[in-house]
Amino acid sequence: MSESKDLSKGAIFPIGDKLPEQFSSNFIGQAYLNMLTTTGVTIGNVTFEPGCRNNWHIHHKGGQILLVTGGRGYYQEWGKEAMELHPGDVVNIPPEIKHWHGAARDRWFSHLAVEVPAEGASNEWLEAVTDDVYGKLN
Amino acid sequence: MSESKDLSKGAIFPIGDKLPEQFSSNFIGQAYLNMLTTTGVTIGNVTFEPGCRNNWHIHHKGGQILLVTGGRGYYQEWGKEAMELHPGDVVNIPPEIKHWHGAARDRWFSHLAVEVPAEGASNEWLEAVTDDVYGKLN
Numbered sequence: 428m429s430e431s432k433d434l435s436k437g438a439i440f441p442i443g444d445k446l447p448e449q450f451s452s453n454f455i456g457q458a459y460l461n462m463l464t465t466t467g468v469t470i471g472n473v474t475f476e477p478g479c480r481n482n483w484h485i486h487h488k489g490g491q492i493l494l495v496t497g498g499r500g501y502y503q504e505w506g507k508e509a510m511e512l513h514p515g516d517v518v519n520i521p522p523e524i525k526h527w528h529g530a531a532r533d534r535w536f537s538h539l540a541v542e543v544p545a546e547g548a549s550n551e552w553l554e555a556v557t558d559d560v561y562g563k564l565n
Numbered sequence: 566m567s568e569s570k571d572l573s574k575g576a577i578f579p580i581g582d583k584l585p586e587q588f589s590s591n592f593i594g595q596a597y598l599n600m601l602t603t604t605g606v607t608i609g610n611v612t613f614e615p616g617c618r619n620n621w622h623i624h625h626k627g628g629q630i631l632l633v634t635g636g637r638g639y640y641q642e643w644g645k646e647a648m649e650l651h652p653g654d655v656v657n658i659p660p661e662i663k664h665w666h667g668a669a670r671d672r673w674f675s676h677l678a679v680e681v682p683a684e685g686a687s688n689e690w691l692e693a694v695t696d697d698v699y700g701k702l703n
Binding site for chain 2: 439440441463464466467468470489490492494496497514515517519539541543544
């Protein structure tokens with residue numbers, strides 16, 4: 428777990444374990460998940476190793492709120508420029524918007540992911556973020 | 566704002582402004598509030614100066630989740646021992662439970678407060694945490 432320890436340098440919330448297989452297949456690179464609570468509101472601490480990002484995906488019905496707690500990363504909505512993210516940034520991801528998020532190439536990245544409760548909420552996982560798109564980001 | 570700057574040392578989320586009067590009357594000492602989002606789920610960053618704590622209070626219908634991001638503080642439910650809190654700690658406050666939270670005597674304290682959505686949710690503010698109760702804590 429020395430890799431985890433490196434990633435967690437400066438992290439506030441424990442980074443948890445490697446993503447389970449049913450999630451990790453939707454990521455490029457290694458990510459870690461620590462579910463902080465599933466009571467009332469579901470909140471997970473997600474940590475991406477450098478270069479790690481999730482695939483394009485859509486939250487149906489309920490959106491998701493990202494609270495950035497460490498490192499440097501990106502959030503991008505389909506058809507828009509990527510936004511660079513730093514600790515203290517907040518991203519309100521509306522439902523039905525195709526997007527991805529993840530670490531910068533050379534930095535780990537941590538955010539809390541707050542699921543906005545909604546009846547019948549689901550996630551739709553799509554294609555990977557290609558090197559063509561990701562490669563433009565520093 | 567030099568006071569705010571001292572408090573925000575090491576803070577991740579901007580501490581925002583002094584609590585508005587309608588809230589500050591339910592606190593002993595100075596607290597700061599930065600609403601991070603009110604879309605989907607209401608999340609505020611609350612910062613307490615050393616010795617600052619809120620009155621006993623109850624969240625009706627929906628509870629509240631505290632995500633500790635800085636400093637050292639306490640959470641106490643009526644009739645129970647106070648719990649000491651550090652960065653990375655998570656407190657799930659159930660609805661209808663009388664409780665308070667706040668800073669240690671000699672340390673500022675920051676937590677995110679996530680409101681658990683519920684129809685007809687409300688807060689009931691009660692008596693101050695007396696020096697008798699607070700004074701036992703280090």
